[in-house]
Amino acid sequence: MSYKNIILDKSNEIARITIHRPNKLNALNIETIQELHHAFDIADRDKGIKVVILTGSGEKAFVAGADISEFADFTAEEGKELSANGQKLVFDFVENLGTPVIAAMNGFALGGGLELAMACHFRVASDNAKMGLPEVSLGVIPGYGGTQRLPQLIGKGRAMELIMTARMIDANDALKFGLINHVTTQDNLLPFCEKLAVQIARNSPVAIAAAIKSINANFKNGVNGFDVEVEEFGHSFATDDFKEGTSAFLEKRKANFPGK
Ligand code: COA
Numbered sequence: 001m002s003y004k005n006i007i008l009d010k011s012n013e014i015a016r017i018t019i020h021r022p023n024k025l026n027a028l029n030i031e032t033i034q035e036l037h038h039a040f041d042i043a044d045r046d047k048g049i050k051v052v053i054l055t056g057s058g059e060k061a062f063v064a065g066a067d068i069s070e071f072a073d074f075t076a077e078e079g080k081e082l083s084a085n086g087q088k089l090v091f092d093f094v095e096n097l098g099t100p101v102i103a104a105m106n107g108f109a110l111g112g113g114l115e116l117a118m119a120c121h122f123r124v125a126s127d128n129a130k131m132g133l134p135e136v137s138l139g140v141i142p143g144y145g146g147t148q149r150l151p152q153l154i155g156k157g158r159a160m161e162l163i164m165t166a167r168m169i170d171a172n173d174a175l176k177f178g179l180i181n182h183v184t185t186q187d188n189l190l191p192f193c194e195k196l197a198v199q200i201a202r203n204s205p206v207a208i209a210a211a212i213k214s215i216n217a218n219f220k221n222g223v224n225g226f227d228v229e230v231e232e233f234g235h236s237f238a239t240d241d242f243k244e245g246t247s248a249f250l251e252k253r254k255a256n257f258p259g260k
Contacts, residue, residue, distance in 0.1 A: 005032040007057070008039045013050040015043040016190075020057040028112045030082075044099045047260055050201035052097075053193045054120055055104040056113075059186065062105040062129065063113025066140065072182045080173035083143035086112075091119040096216060098209030100200055102238040104193045105129045106186065110168070115144035118153060121212060123180040124196070125171040126189040131179065132168035150219045152219055154179050186208075204241035205259040208244065 004052035007018040012137050019026040026034075031171050043049045066113070071082055094101055094116075103109075103120035109131045116133075117123050133142045134151060141147060142163065151159035154177040158205040162169065171183045184192045200208065210232040242256040248255035 001038055003034075003035045003039065005029070006035045006039055008042070010043075010046075010144060012198075013201045014194060015039075015046070015049045016051045017043070017052060018057050019055070019063055022058035022060075024067065025061035025108060026056040026058070026113070027067040027125050028086075028116070029063050029067035029070050033086050033090050036091060039088070040094055040097060040101070044097050048122045049099060050205055051197035052099055052101045053190070053197060054094075054101055054116070055190065055193075056106055059107065059128075061108040061113070062103070062125075063110075063116055064108045065111030065113050065134070076160050079140070086144050090117060091220060094119045095121075095145075095149075096213075099205070100197075100208060100212065102193050102196060105131070105171075105180065106189055108168075111135055111142065115142060115146040115149065118149040118179075119145060124182045124184060124189065124193050125174060125180045126186040127171050127183055128186055129171045129174070129180075129183075130168040131171075131174050133163050133167065134166040134168070136163060137257070139165040146244050148178075153177075167196075168213060202213075202255075203240075204245055204255070204257045205238050206241040206257070207236055207245075209260065210236060218222070250254075 005021050007020050009016045019032060021027060043052050073080065080166055101120040103117035103123040104115055105123055105125035107128055109117050109129060111134055114133055134148045135142050150162065158177055171180065174180045175183050182192065204233050212226065214229040214232045217223050218225035245255045
């Protein structure tokens with residue numbers, strides 16, 4: 001499939017998905033949501049891809065939000081559908097992907113843009129990045145999971161304040177809050193994320209997928225994360241990756257995981 005709003009590249013077991021609507025600061029329209037779903041699905045199914053890095057085109061924005069021009073005249077029913085479809089196709093989909101996804105936040109990450117970064121498994125931002133959930137300034141609330149994931153990441157009180165004030169924070173405050181894991185210079189953002197991706201790619205993709213599932217289980221209603229961990233831990237012993245990982249250790253060589 002050829003994409004209009006995103007670019008999907010692949011090198012050395014790492015896929016890079018770049019949201020590419022620089023004239024609109026990479027705002028997420030419905031077509032971009034559909035293309036993102038497709039690209040993440042392709043990357044996840046590809047046995048040769050161990051990590052995905054998600055970033056935005058240009059020097060100004062990761063993603064400046066959902067495309068406001070698209071939903072400005074929506075009805076309540078259409079608004080609900082926008083939120084539910086987006087969550088299913090991209091936000092929940094990315095969070096639950098077995099392949100690790102790193103958000104490389106290269107500028108504004110606002111509204112749906114910050115929600116997208118929060119759906120990724122972890123986040124790295126460049127020092128020019130600004131983050132916020134400004135939806136209440138438009139008369140709506142975050143609809144792509146922001147009211148749930150922001151408190152999970154930074155705590156309820158801080159999330160309440162950020163959402164109510166609609167203000168932006170810079171990368172250093174985001175680091176202090178635990179919203180992002182690292183701050184880099186603009187030039188070093190992608191090389192830094194690629195270094196992390198290489199470290200991740202050395203490990204068992206099957207075990208990593210099981211770890212993602214177990215960690216996410218802690219945040220799912222009605223699911224006991226410890227039970228999921230017990231199950232996933234047990235399953236690990238029946239995998240070829242486990243046989244290879246333990247044999248390689250005992251034989252004092254580098255593991256070559258058969259993988260996903
Ligand atoms: N939806 C649709 N278009 C958007 C957009 C969004 N979320 N964010 C930016 N754009 C468009 C602008 O309309 C403008 O398009 P135009 O040149 O055709 O008029 C273009 O991107 C550049 O943005 P501009 O506002 O001129 O850049 P700026 O540097 O002055 O301001 C921001 C940058 C991020 C502060 C500002 O664009 C902004 O506030 N965007 C909306 C953020 C938001 O509320 N997101 C949550 C949506 S739920």
